Amino acid sequence: MGVPFRFMSGRAETDLTGGRRGSRSGISLPVQSGRARQWDLFDGDALRALFENAPDGLVILSTGGDVIHSNRAARRLLGGSGLSLTERLRGIQLAAGSSQTAQAEPGGAACEVRAAPTSIGGENVWLLSVHDVTALRRTEQERETGRQEALDASRLKGEILNLVAHEFRSPLSVIGGYLSMMAEGQLGEVPPMWALPIERTQQKVEELKGMVNDVLTAARLESGRLQVNRQNLDAGLLVKLAAERAKGRVALLEADLQYDVSDEALPVNVDTHQLGIVLDNLVNNALNYSEGKPELRLTSRRAGDEAEISVCDHGPGVASELQETIFERFQRGGGQGEPRRRGIGLGLAIARDLTELNGGKLCLAWSELGRGSRFTLRLPLAG
Structure with a gap:
């Protein structure tokens, strides 16, 4: 079988043990491969406890792609469907320092997996960190959905404003035209008592035209169709x-x-x-x-x-x-x-x-x- 993980950098730069050799704990932790020798080289109970109880998932991986050890958070985030952790991670291919999103199963937690080369007992291994990004992804999706809904609503509002304004223009033009003809006497002599009402009505027609023009301008601004001629x-x-x-x-x-x-x-x-x-x-x-x-x-x-x-x-x-x-x-x-x-x-x-x-x-x-x-x-x- 070929190597299931293709990491671009294969040379370890850090010794996870810090070069120390100390007493070994008698604690027996579950592993998912037969290669437990590197895990036994960890210094003492404290280091094991830190590893096991870290809030983010941690996985020690051989260069051949087998899981040497994983902590509780990693097993929780990447477990499910009865597959072993090795089988779960087999499809992930990462370069050192890069990251990739993984998901245990559809609808499960979304995880960001990062890889770093290191060594344990002089043997090269990979340390994978697994971070739960489910809430972050959900927030991003909700934000994008809200943004798209706002854009759609804005576009619809602009179209409605534009339609209403254009529909108002035609009757206003007709009303304004007849009022001008009346004021100029083209439709016959205007009784003196009509002069002021006609003048006031013309003023109101002009006010309405100004409002219609404002609505049209607002609609074009809303839709981004207004051009600037500098x-x-x-x-x-x-x-x-x-x-x-x-x-x-x-x-x-x-x-x-x-x-x-x-x-x-x-x-x-x-x-x-x-x-x-x-x-x-x-x-x-x-x-x-x-x-x-x-x-x-x-x-x-x-x-x-x-x-x-x-x-x-x-x-x-x-x-x-x-x-x-x-x-x-x-x-x-x-x-x-x-x-x-x-x-x-x-x-x-x-x-x-x-x-x-x-x-x-x-x-x-x-x-x-x-x-x-x-x-x-x-x-x-x-x-």
Whole structure:
């Protein structure tokens, strides 16, 4: 019969007895081969007791593949089905220092078996350590199953959001089209008393369109389908463009919007459209939630090797218990004593995800109830 174990290193480097020869115990321990001579060379009862009662399995194996001795843990972990330990280990092939997983029988303990060459009484042997990894494998499997379930749920949620948003777009476009025709008199003269209701309805249609666009963006982010089309531009230009886009709402609300950009060039490599969405969401939040006349300030400056853009308002602020969760999806604010905010709670979540997609960071730098908030967007400088 050939050698059942193929170890790549066959030269022993360690003498398990430490070169000592002492008294031998009269204890007779069971072996699974006739080669018990090496076992008898162990020094005393203490060494035998340590070997036998070690928490991990230990097996002394001849270079021919026969089990010279094994401890209680090894027999427990690798026993079963009536096979001898030699027969159980016969299929395992290890190189010195490597490891392999073994299992006594289907559904039994999963064991990691490691091999090391050594010598007993001048004769080369192998010392196998057997470690129970059943719980670890089970935890890994449960973690992988949970991760896959989370991915599947996330993918399904993204598909549903995408479908719902697309279905909403069509009727909103029709409603918006007819309202515009009515406001412009294309469907006949509009009674004066209808003017204000039509104007308010148009505003609500635009709000709904914004929500639908948020849902579509969130769905694309969720599914990883959103592409980043980068280009180099100055961070100050992002601030100026955001202020320009907000002019209409600022005038309507009689708000006070100021911006201050750094004289120093702050080149960033980003998707202009996506960073525009980020700043628009921050500006719109400041305009929407301010009590009385909205006041906000946009700034850009260098912060180390990053460009920093801040949006500071004098609104109601964010309650302390919400400051850790304000960037979560569908979080609409409204702490203790605060009214619930309008919208579906996607604006800040989308702003954060788009910022990170472009290599930046968005955070709530400061907020105090009744005094306002400052959101800070940081982007790495290009080049």
